[in-house]
Amino acid sequence: MIRLTKLRMKNFKSFKQATIPFSNGFTVIAGPNGSGKSNIMDAVLFALGETSLKSLRAGRLTDLVYGGRDNTDNYAVVNLTLEGKNQTYELSRMIDRQGKSVYRLNEKRVTLSEIHNLMGELGVRVDGHNLVSQGDLLRI
Ligand code: ATP
Ligand code: MG
Helix, strand or coil, X not given: CCEEEEEEEEEECCEEEEEEECCCCCCCCCCCCCCCHHHHHHHHHXXXXXXXXXXXXXXXXXXXXXXXXXXXXXXXXXXXXXXXXXXXEXXXXXXXXXXXXXXXXXXXXXXXXXXXXXXXXXXXCXXXXXXXXXXXXXXX
């Protein structure tokens, strides 16, 4: 069993900086329309290597970089912590203003296919039912 335990966003969509812990059990994210709930889901997909702009709800990759008035950085980075029985995986994906992605696994640079392979082994699939988006839900 592998569990998502923590999400950290820096300059991702509407979040300048945020850390979201997922404790054991059921976590609910609640808030008014447009407050960033779905952006959190997008951050999870992003860290897992989602490349579909439609799934990330962005016109261009660079739209993912925080664009608030107080934006000062030219990059977005999401860290996702996954905990298995005996192992912790720290995934990180960063994009710069050119939309170029850099992936890391436990601080070490890896390729997107290495991320995909590892997630496949762990049974975490962005296109599976681990993650059900708002759109998918409405279709169901
Ligand atoms: P709903 O309840 O309607 O589904 P939600 O809580 O899921 O709302 P989101 O879709 O996560 O809301 O957030 C939408 C907000 O995120 C919009 O206000 C949009 O302007 C903002 N946003 C998206 N990308 C960026 C960005 N790069 N920089 C700043 N804000 C952004
Ligand atoms: Mg939403």
